[in-house]
Amino acid sequence: MMKTQKGENPTSKTKKPLILVTNDDGVDARGLRALADVAREFGRVVVVAPSSAQSGKSHAITFTSPLRLRRIYKEKDFEIYKANNTPVDAMKLAMNALLKDQKIDLLISGINHGSNSSSSVFYSGTMAAAIEGCLNRIPSIGFSLASYKFDASFDAAKIVARKIIKETMANKLPLHICLNVNIPNVSIDEIKGYRITRQSLNHWQECLDERIDPIGNPYYWLTGELVELDKKRDTDEWALKNNYVSINPVHIDLTAHDYMKTMKTWNFKK
Amino acid sequence: MMKTQKGENPTSKTKKPLILVTNDDGVDARGLRALADVAREFGRVVVVAPSSAQSGKSHAITFTSPLRLRRIYKEKDFEIYKANNTPVDAMKLAMNALLKDQKIDLLISGINHGSNSSSSVFYSGTMAAAIEGCLNRIPSIGFSLASYKFDASFDAAKIVARKIIKETMANKLPLHICLNVNIPNVSIDEIKGYRITRQSLNHWQECLDERIDPIGNPYYWLTGELVELDKKRDTDEWALKNNYVSINPVHIDLTAHDYMKTMKTWNFKK
Numbered sequence: 001m002m003k004t005q006k007g008e009n010p011t012s013k014t015k016k017p018l019i020l021v022t023n024d025d026g027v028d029a030r031g032l033r034a035l036a037d038v039a040r041e042f043g044r045v046v047v048v049a050p051s052s053a054q055s056g057k058s059h060a061i062t063f064t065s066p067l068r069l070r071r072i073y074k075e076k077d078f079e080i081y082k083a084n085n086t087p088v089d090a091m092k093l094a095m096n097a098l099l100k101d102q103k104i105d106l107l108i109s110g111i112n113h114g115s116n117s118s119s120s121v122f123y124s125g126t127m128a129a130a131i132e133g134c135l136n137r138i139p140s141i142g143f144s145l146a147s148y149k150f151d152a153s154f155d156a157a158k159i160v161a162r163k164i165i166k167e168t169m170a171n172k173l174p175l176h177i178c179l180n181v182n183i184p185n186v187s188i189d190e191i192k193g194y195r196i197t198r199q200s201l202n203h204w205q206e207c208l209d210e211r212i213d214p215i216g217n218p219y220y221w222l223t224g225e226l227v228e229l230d231k232k233r234d235t236d237e238w239a240l241k242n243n244y245v246s247i248n249p250v251h252i253d254l255t256a257h258d259y260m261k262t263m264k265t266w267n268f269k270k
Numbered sequence: 271m272m273k274t275q276k277g278e279n280p281t282s283k284t285k286k287p288l289i290l291v292t293n294d295d296g297v298d299a300r301g302l303r304a305l306a307d308v309a310r311e312f313g314r315v316v317v318v319a320p321s322s323a324q325s326g327k328s329h330a331i332t333f334t335s336p337l338r339l340r341r342i343y344k345e346k347d348f349e350i351y352k353a354n355n356t357p358v359d360a361m362k363l364a365m366n367a368l369l370k371d372q373k374i375d376l377l378i379s380g381i382n383h384g385s386n387s388s389s390s391v392f393y394s395g396t397m398a399a400a401i402e403g404c405l406n407r408i409p410s411i412g413f414s415l416a417s418y419k420f421d422a423s424f425d426a427a428k429i430v431a432r433k434i435i436k437e438t439m440a441n442k443l444p445l446h447i448c449l450n451v452n453i454p455n456v457s458i459d460e461i462k463g464y465r466i467t468r469q470s471l472n473h474w475q476e477c478l479d480e481r482i483d484p485i486g487n488p489y490y491w492l493t494g495e496l497v498e499l500d501k502k503r504d505t506d507e508w509a510l511k512n513n514y515v516s517i518n519p520v521h522i523d524l525t526a527h528d529y530m531k532t533m534k535t536w537n538f539k540k
Contacts, residue, residue, distance in 0.1 A: 092492060
């Protein structure tokens with residue numbers, strides 16, 4: 001199972017912080033193990049992760065079929081559970097059943113295999129789990145490594161995650177704000193530093209790969225690439241491309257507050 | 271099939287506006303028919319809706335299995351397609367395959383059977399489809415009726431949708447902003463008016479209904495209720511409860527801009 005980190009425990013309180021760990025790549029993913037390893041340096045760790053890969057499942061929840069939760073590993077201060085279906089289902093099971101009467105001090109999600117910058121925040125199951133934590137007033141962070149390669153190294157990402165968890169626990173996040181952390185796929189020496197970024201306002205341009213099945217009917221594979229219209233230097237995309245760790249504070253209020261005033265001039269008299 | 275509205279066409283240009291209609295309750299839902307009926311008063315209508323109910327599927331997309339798209343109805347200026355799987359999959363098929371070379375003037379989603387106020391915006395497939403349109407720079411609106419009753423009347427909601435579509439086409443929405451419209455479940459005479467609202471910062475408190483299956487293993491049904499901590503009068507929840515139509519402008523930038531400055535004081539030196 002997962003290796004125990006031998007680093008010193010940064011908390012000196014008698015009661016260890018409770019850290020909930022999840023991801024969207026599924027309970028067997030290497031990125032989850034990397035993140036759980038780091039989490040164990042900071043407190044008691046409960047991993048609740050989807051039993052299968054759930055990339056692109058966003059904030060989907062399941063209420064038309066039953067949810068399941070099963071413990072697959074236990075040792076002192078470290079347990080692993082697998083859950084169906086989606087990452088947010090897993091978090092709902094964790095927060096409202098398994099850990100119902102316990103205070104969760106931190107929720108961390110990842111380390112995702114692939115970046116979640118720009119508009120990917122809408123599709124990402126990794127970030128949906130963090131946002132779900134944030135909605136439930138738990139300090140929450142999503143971590144993603146900008147590599148889709150099967151054998152990507154999580155070594156640098158673990159060092160980054162450790163630093164960001166430490167800073168988050170020290171500074172505390174305000175209500176309604178969580179973090180979307182994207183880590184460039186380079187060695188720790190090549191990482192130039194940390195940037196507080198905004199979400200770049202780009203979107204995915206889909207290319208639907210049309211094929212014909214053996215019966216003669218068309219079907220489509222969904223593929224796409226990011227259309228980069230927002231090229232400024234304060235974005236998550238710019239940071240990643242230039243080998244900086246991107247830390248994007250994400251809030252759960254989608255209201256376009258500035259536009260509310262303009263809209264009040266529209267004619268909605270009955 | 272759907273009835274043709276006989277109202278006058280408000281556009282006098284030679285080329286009719288192209289309106290894309292979708293939902294998350296599936297292609298057979300009454301709310302979809304109601305919205306398509308209204309849309310036909312404004313232009314050429316293409317409905318692309320999920321073949322099955324997709325409530326709670328949020329912004330989920332499918333890239334590990336193929337997508338399908340099939341036309342099930344066609345007459346002059348009105349076509350209906352069904353698509354798998356999720357509402358956002360359907361929108362990607364519509365925007366990037368079916369209507370690839372055409373300018374979509376408006377994307378409307380709904381009329382959802384059930385409200386999508388407050389944090390429901392994160393779980394809703396109805397709003398995810400509208401947000402997907404917005405990401406692709408198409409003026410987009412999600413409509414929801416605050417009733418889960420099977421026989422709910424969409425009569426008042428149609429009148430509301432007509433007014434809001436008309437105002438949206440007249441005033442135009444800026445880039446990166448779409449609308450989340452929630453309609454109280456009362457007659458048109460009982461609706462008190464229209465309010466420009468903000469998303470109330472509430473969250474769902476889940477109650478996981480634990481049961482034991484015939485084999486002896488536990489399973490859970492996901493149910494919940496909204497925890498109303500944000501009780502101010504400028505919110506979508508307040509408007510709905512007081513029989514106003516709630517019009518919440520939603521933006522696609524999740525960045526907590528105000529908090530970026532504070533975060534820059536955190537210690538991220540290498």
